[in-house]
Amino acid sequence: MDEDFVLMKGNEALAEAAIRAGVDGYFGYPITPQSEVMEYLTAARPWERTGMVVFQAESEVAAINMLYGGAGAGKRVMTSSSSPGISLMQEGISYIAGAELPVVIVNIVRGGPGLGTIQPAQSDYFQATKGGGHGDYHLLVLAPSSVQEMADFVELAFDLAFKYRNPVMILSDGAIGQMMEKVKFKPQKPRWRDDELPEWATTGKKPDRERNIITSLDLDPYRQERFNRHLQEKYRKMREEEVRFETFQTEDAEYLLVAYGTSARICQKAVQLAREEGIRAGLLRPITLYPFPEKEIAALAGRVKAMLSVEMSAGQMVEDVRLAVNGRVPVEHFGRFGGVVPSPEEIVEALKQKLIND
Amino acid sequence: MAEEKLNIISEENVVYKKTKVLTDKPMHYCPGCGHSTLHRIIAEVIEEMGIQDKTIGIAPVGCAVFMYDYIDVDSQEAAHGRAPALATAIKRLMPDRYVFTYQGDGDLAAIGTAETIHVCNRGENITMFFVNNGIYGMTGGQMAPTTLTGMRTSTTPYGRDDSLMGHPIKITDLVAQLPGTYYVTRQAVHTPAYVRRTKKAVRKAFEYQMRGKGVSFVEVVSNCNSGWKMPPVQAVKWLDENMLPYYPLGDIKVPEE
Numbered sequence: 304m305d306e307d308f309v310l311m312k313g314n315e316a317l318a319e320a321a322i323r324a325g326v327d328g329y330f331g332y333p334i335t336p337q338s339e340v341m342e343y344l345t346a347a348r349p350w351e352r353t354g355m356v357v358f359q360a361e362s363e364v365a366a367i368n369m370l371y372g373g374a375g376a377g378k379r380v381m382t383s384s385s386s387p388g389i390s391l392m393q394e395g396i397s398y399i400a401g402a403e404l405p406v407v408i409v410n411i412v413r414g415g416p417g418l419g420t421i422q423p424a425q426s427d428y429f430q431a432t433k434g435g436g437h438g439d440y441h442l443l444v445l446a447p448s449s450v451q452e453m454a455d456f457v458e459l460a461f462d463l464a465f466k467y468r469n470p471v472m473i474l475s476d477g478a479i480g481q482m483m484e485k486v487k488f489k490p491q492k493p494r495w496r497d498d499e500l501p502e503w504a505t506t507g508k509k510p511d512r513e514r515n516i517i518t519s520l521d522l523d524p525y526r527q528e529r530f531n532r533h534l535q536e537k538y539r540k541m542r543e544e545e546v547r548f549e550t551f552q553t554e555d556a557e558y559l560l561v562a563y564g565t566s567a568r569i570c571q572k573a574v575q576l577a578r579e580e581g582i583r584a585g586l587l588r589p590i591t592l593y594p595f596p597e598k599e600i601a602a603l604a605g606r607v608k609a610m611l612s613v614e615m616s617a618g619q620m621v622e623d624v625r626l627a628v629n630g631r632v633p634v635e636h637f638g639r640f641g642g643v644v645p646s647p648e649e650i651v652e653a654l655k656q657k658l659i660n661d
Numbered sequence: 662m663a664e665e666k667l668n669i670i671s672e673e674n675v676v677y678k679k680t681k682v683l684t685d686k687p688m689h690y691c692p693g694c695g696h697s698t699l700h701r702i703i704a705e706v707i708e709e710m711g712i713q714d715k716t717i718g719i720a721p722v723g724c725a726v727f728m729y730d731y732i733d734v735d736s737q738e739a740a741h742g743r744a745p746a747l748a749t750a751i752k753r754l755m756p757d758r759y760v761f762t763y764q765g766d767g768d769l770a771a772i773g774t775a776e777t778i779h780v781c782n783r784g785e786n787i788t789m790f791f792v793n794n795g796i797y798g799m800t801g802g803q804m805a806p807t808t809l810t811g812m813r814t815s816t817t818p819y820g821r822d823d824s825l826m827g828h829p830i831k832i833t834d835l836v837a838q839l840p841g842t843y844y845v846t847r848q849a850v851h852t853p854a855y856v857r858r859t860k861k862a863v864r865k866a867f868e869y870q871m872r873g874k875g876v877s878f879v880e881v882v883s884n885c886n887s888g889w890k891m892p893p894v895q896a897v898k899w900l901d902e903n904m905l906p907y908y909p910l911g912d913i914k915v916p917e918e
Contacts, residue, residue, distance in 0.1 A: 514736065
């Protein structure tokens with residue numbers, strides 16, 4: 304193996320990638336199954352390498368508001384948590400979206416609702432892609448399906464967050480967070496200097512400029528509507544420019560599986576098994592969940608007989624698949640949930656039962 | 662406008678000038694409210710210390726939510742109760758800046774209690790201003806954690822009953838017990854003498870920030886004429902007779918020099 308590769312857990316790879324991307328601050332609160340992120344960061348002592356701040360907050364509520372403060376000061380700040388902790392952060396995420404602050408939030412999803420389980424799940428799709436907190440807003444959502452992507456998406460997430468001044472979520476799950484794979488890191492990048500910080504940041508009012516104000520408040524309904532239109536325009540631009548996805552054996556596919564993250568990995572195997580049985584299956588893996596690859600799925604709807612959305616949830620992304628397909632071919636959902644991971648055989652069986660043997 | 666008005670007074674007759682760190686925007690505060698006075702004091706101290714270009718203020722949710730419209734420094738507006746969390750991150754990411762929070766009693770001593778306690782326990786090198794008027798002003802006069810026993814509010818129309826609603830919290834005394842607070846004081850702004858004392862406290866609270874010894878915490882016991890449903894003069898009298906006996910003024914924790 305190339306000696307540049309190392310073997311690491313997804314959570315640890317994400318943490319190391321954050322240091323190497325020149326992130327200014329990590330603020331978090333322990334929760335299974337993602338505690339390795341902060342454990343790795345505190346052991347690695349990046350404050351000695353890059354000056355990065357690593358901070359254990361008193362709650363997820365405090366952690367997300369630390370992101371608000373840090374991002375408002377123009378710094379590149381991130382947090383990670385898992386489902387119940389992300390629920391606690393929703394108020395802060397809404398404020399961050401409303402104040403147009405660039406932050407990166409990692410959700411290593413576990414089964415719910417409530418305290419649920421600590422096993423992997425994909426049941427936070429609605430929360431991640433439809434807003435999550437109050438108000439009309441969206442996060443840009445990246446869904447890694449390997450340890451390498453856990454590392455690579457950190458810098459990508461920050462680039463997108465600052466490009467759009469919008470919170471970006473890395474939506475992963477306990478399987479990818481906990482499993483070990485080989486990963487290759489990019490070289491260390493420096494943190495931004497003070498003179499590289501964005502002009503809107505609250506760094507201290509210099510005599511040659513007006514004071515900078517970070518707020519999500521505007522009591523005038525007409526101005527508030529104008530601001531909301533501006534947000535919607537930003538989301539429209541994301542839908543135009545930021546859709547990312549991957550296809551696997553879709554060229555001749557008659558049946559399309561749509562799956563992200565851990566489910567997509569299992570679906571690759573399911574496609575192979577189906578083809579061994581003579582079923583021409585293919586896979587589309589959305590990499591961005593918001594914006595969703597709706598045009599690509601709509602195009603494939605003209606070529607396949609049916610689609611199966613495979614999720615570790617009771618059926619959430621399937622709604623977006625159906626919207627994209629718009630009734631042209633049947634779309635069904637197959638899911639195991641509450642922390643149960645489906646097997647490739649189960650998926651092939653579901654494909655046959657739900658879509659082929661009708 | 663302000664410039665023109667100033668110019669009609671000859672220089673030798675000027676005895677008071679508005680600090681440049683206060684903007685010209687008319688304040689939305691009710692007549693006689695302590696917020697405007699404390700805003701002015703903070704702005705004057707920032708000007709006198711020459712730290713306008715290094716200061717970041719955090720506004721709360723409550724009557725002071727628009728603090729950033731009046732104090733001419735880079736500012737952030739926090740979610741209800743979370744100003745100390747914002748300040749923690751800003752100060753740790755930019756240790757050479759002066760960071761202050763400005764919160765009311767509901768913000769700091771009810772919904773934000775966890776942040777208040779932990780920031781004061783960790784000893785973040787920030788300055789916290791706490792305006793205690795014993796009521797939720799902006800939302801229309803509901804009971805606050807600091808509402809006095811027996812005091813009538815819109816949610817305690819028959820007076821606060823401690824056996825049902827708990828006791829008015831002396832959170833300033835509480836944070837003074839924590840190792841992370843460096844300077845803790847309780848002041849007021851309803852008489853000229855108190856204003857002068859408060860200004861000294863505000864100045865110390867900013868100066869101490871750069872010693873790196875922890876939180877400087879300044880409570881200002883204030884009046885809420887609208888929430889208390891009293892004309893300003895009566896409110897000030899009520900403050901003297903009722904608030905100050907329960908929330909006595911003075912330093913609670915001072916640095917060992």
